[in-house]
Amino acid sequence: xxxxxxxxxxxxxxxxxxxxxxxxxxxxxxxxxxxxxxxxxxxxxxxxxxxxxxxxxxxxxxxxxxxxxxxxxxxxxxxxxxxxxxxxxxxxxxxxxxxxxxxxxxxxxxxxxxxxxxxxxxxxxxxxxxxxxxxxxxxxxxxxxxxxxxxxxxxxxxxxxxxxxxxxxxxxxxxxxxxxxxxxxxxxxxxxxxxxxxxxxxxxxxxxxxxxxxxxxxxxxxxxxxxxxxxxxxxxxxxxxxxxxxxxxxxxxxxxxxxxxxxxxxxxxxxxxxxxxxxxxxxxxxxxxxxxxxxxxxx
Amino acid sequence: xxxxxxxxxxxxxxxxxxxxxxxxxxxxxxxxxxxxxxxxxxxxxxxxxxxxxxxxxxxxxxxxxxxxxxxxxxxxxxxxxxxxxxxxxxxxxxxxxxxxxxxxxxxxxxxxxxxxxxxxxxxxxxxxxxxxxxxxxxxxxxxxxxxxxxxxxxxxxxxxxxxxxxxxxxxxxxxxxxxxxxxxxxxxxxxxxxxxxxxxxxxxxxxxxxxxxxxxxxxxxxxxxxxxxxxxxxxxxxxxxxxxxxxxxxxxxxxxxxxxxxxxxxxxxxxxxxxxxxxxxxxxxxxxxxxxxxxxxxxxxxxxxxxxxxxxxxxxxxxxxxxxxxxxxxxxxxxxxxxxxxxxxxxxxxxxxxxxxxxxxxxxxxxxxxxxxxxxxxxxxxxxxxxxxxxxxxxxxxxxxxx
Numbered sequence: 210x211x212x213x214x215x216x217x218x219x220x221x222x223x224x225x226x227x228x229x230x231x232x233x234x235x236x237x238x239x240x241x242x243x244x245x246x247x248x249x250x251x252x253x254x255x256x257x258x259x260x261x262x263x264x265x266x267x268x269x270x271x272x273x274x275x276x277x278x279x280x281x282x283x284x285x286x287x288x289x290x291x292x293x294x295x296x297x298x299x300x301x302x303x304x305x306x307x308x309x310x311x312x313x314x315x316x317x318x319x320x321x322x323x324x325x326x327x328x329x330x331x332x333x334x335x336x337x338x339x340x341x342x343x344x345x346x347x348x349x350x351x352x353x354x355x356x357x358x359x360x361x362x363x364x365x366x367x368x369x370x371x372x373x374x375x376x377x378x379x380x381x382x383x384x385x386x387x388x389x390x391x392x393x394x395x396x397x398x399x400x401x402x403x404x405x406x407x408x409x410x411x412x413x414x415x416x417x418x419x420x421x422x423x424x425x426x427x428x429x430x431x432x433x434x435x436x437x438x439x440x441x442x443x444x445x446x447x448x449x450x451x452x453x454x455x456x457x458x459x460x461x462x463x464x465x466x467x468x469x470x471x472x473x474x475x476x477x478x479x480x481x482x483x484x485x486x487x488x489x490x491x492x493x494x495x496x497x498x499x500x501x502x503x504x505x506x507x508x
Numbered sequence: 509x510x511x512x513x514x515x516x517x518x519x520x521x522x523x524x525x526x527x528x529x530x531x532x533x534x535x536x537x538x539x540x541x542x543x544x545x546x547x548x549x550x551x552x553x554x555x556x557x558x559x560x561x562x563x564x565x566x567x568x569x570x571x572x573x574x575x576x577x578x579x580x581x582x583x584x585x586x587x588x589x590x591x592x593x594x595x596x597x598x599x600x601x602x603x604x605x606x607x608x609x610x611x612x613x614x615x616x617x618x619x620x621x622x623x624x625x626x627x628x629x630x631x632x633x634x635x636x637x638x639x640x641x642x643x644x645x646x647x648x649x650x651x652x653x654x655x656x657x658x659x660x661x662x663x664x665x666x667x668x669x670x671x672x673x674x675x676x677x678x679x680x681x682x683x684x685x686x687x688x689x690x691x692x693x694x695x696x697x698x699x700x701x702x703x704x705x706x707x708x709x710x711x712x713x714x715x716x717x718x719x720x721x722x723x724x725x726x727x728x729x730x731x732x733x734x735x736x737x738x739x740x741x742x743x744x745x746x747x748x749x750x751x752x753x754x755x756x757x758x759x760x761x762x763x764x765x766x767x768x769x770x771x772x773x774x775x776x777x778x779x780x781x782x783x784x785x786x787x788x789x790x791x792x793x794x795x796x797x798x799x800x801x802x803x804x805x806x807x808x809x810x811x812x813x814x815x816x817x818x819x820x821x822x823x824x825x826x827x828x829x830x831x832x833x834x835x836x837x838x839x840x841x842x843x844x845x846x847x848x849x850x851x852x853x854x855x856x857x858x859x860x861x862x863x864x865x866x867x868x869x870x871x872x873x874x875x876x877x878x879x880x881x882x883x884x885x886x887x888x889x890x891x892x893x894x895x896x897x898x899x900x901x902x903x904x905x906x907x908x909x910x911x
Contacts, residue, residue, distance in 0.1 A: 251707050253574075261718065272707040274577060274715040276570065277597060283567035287532060287574025287582075288707060290558035294529035295580050301709060319570065322563030 624862020
């Protein structure tokens with residue numbers, strides 16, 4: 210499958226008037242998703258930035274439910290079953306669009322159960338690496354060294370202390386469920402992301418896409434730089450683009466010709482600024498990123 | 509057709525006859541066999557439904573409201589810890605105004621651990637915006653599930669309903685049950701068609717969006733007023749049920765109350781024991797009667813006040829306790845009788861964690877009510893009518909003999 214810009218519909222399914230922050234990557238991502246999915250879509254949002262984004266004047270032009278924080282997978286299961294029972298299932302795109310808190314942390318059980326049972330739905334986690342809607346608290350997706358309000362910088366703390374190598378790797382965790390398709394994606398590579406959405410929606414079964422979503426407020430970046438930061442995450446291989454088919458078949462989608470040092474990614478974000486003049490910390494992060502990239506390259 | 513069914517089987521038969529389209533449930537004693545029966549109905553093609561064997565009770569109710577919001581008839585069942593785990597999502601089901609029916613095989617809550625019955629689990633959910641019916645025997649389980657769908661789906665109500673029956677005493681005891689045929693049921697309960705907004709591609713709507721302070725209260729008020737108004741709908745449904753099936757139910761069921769000085773009121777299967785005890789006590793000349801509260805939400809204040817009108821002393825059987833206050837049913841009855849001060853109302857807490865409520869228990873409680881009738885004052889607000897003094901003396905938290 211492939212996506213060409215000239216084939217994309219001009220119509221916008223996510224209508225203006227949302228309550229999102231300027232430069233919100235989750236909204237940019239939602240727009241890309243709906244360019245592929247169109248109005249023949251039922252969307253479930255777990256509690257997070259996007260349910261606030263949608264919940265004001267600007268309504269999406271497809272059926273939508275804000276579930277609860279931890280149950281988007283279960284609510285999608287019910288919708289899938291009801292559509293089947295009612296002979297309405299065939300051509301409807303059922304999509305969960307949930308943040309990392311609702312996915313990696315509190316919603317993990319419901320997601321795991323839903324994919325294990327084999328419901329047909331696409332689960333997209335927009336990962337802004339923390340609880341950004343409630344004021345930047347750390348989550349299971351927060352990277353090592355990031356300063357958040359619950360992993361703050363202090364006299365004896367350098368921000369989030371859990372090593373990068375032990376951050377919950379949702380794509381591989383989901384692939385370990387043996388589901389047909391999982392992938393990472395980036396708003397800086399829209400054609401790659403939209404192809405992945407298209408691929409996932411064509412599959413009669415559970416699929417998962419993990420979308421890195423830089424957050425201007427939580428990450429300390431200028432709203433105009435959201436896409437730049439997302440691109441640098443890929444070009445430093447801090448957040449590589451890859452997909453796993455059938456739970457086993459890895460494919461790296463983009464191999465930067467010249468991998469940039471991770472410092473170039475970190476230095477764009479205020480949440481890491483305390484690490485920038487600390488060569489030991491930078492080395493710890495660079496080595497973890499290198500190890501992951503080597504692992505992926507050999508898969 | 510007359511069959512020999514347990515309460516759990518009767519509940520499953522009720523869901524089958526209602527031709528539910530989606531069932532989501534998680535195993536928990538003593539509810540488990542409801543789900544097993546339904547799974548077997550689906551496996552044998554006796555019920556054309558999707559079964560979702562969810563990974564938790566929270567997901568059971570979540571999948572159910574997802575399915576209900578998609579516009580199909582849904583069924584779910586639970587008990588005890590599982591129902592407690594559902595708590596958060598119960599508000600979603602009522603807030604989204606979804607006509608879900610849930611069977612509850614009542615069971616006490618830990619700690620300490622027990623698998624046996626009391627009403628703490630469902631009474632702890634009384635403020636979630638669900639209607640609650642408490643039933644006494646297996647026939648009533650089946651019938652009430654059908655009545656519940658009829659009421660829940662009525663556009664004047666559109667609220668979810670719990671049908672509660674005692675774990676083991678009803679869930680696992682088999683009795684002859686008249687199982688109606690599908691045609692009769694269809695006459696009472698037409699095929700479900702959501703005549704309100706659902707997740708529908710042709711008519712896209714957003715659900716569970718933010719309501720700011722200028723709106724939120726009105727949503728709650730509408731839910732409350734719909735619940736209050738459901739009394740009329742319940743009565744209509746019960747009358748129609750009687751017309752079609754020749755079995756009659758009411759929100760407050762009375763027995764020998766007309767001339768009674770003493771009336772005992774309460775919920776669930778123990779009210780059958782009360783009925784038998786009343787027969788015995790009446791033979792000794794005592795003017796005693798019973799009011800079984802079938803509908804706890806909505807609480808039928810007027811009907812109950814009417815039933816208790818002639819009594820001088822009223823005993824409430826609470827198979828539950830709100831620690832630091834009183835039994836929960838007692839509070840509701842006090843609210844019912846607030847304008848009739850010349851009555852003595854006594855709260856009995858009993859039957860917790862499966863302790864058997866026997867005719868002896870009822871006679872013991874009646875003895876206390878007789879003393880009150882003859883003018884004695886009670887020292888305690890809550891009477892633990894069947895207390896185990898020996899255990900109580902040992903089990904004092906903080907003392908050295910507890911270990």
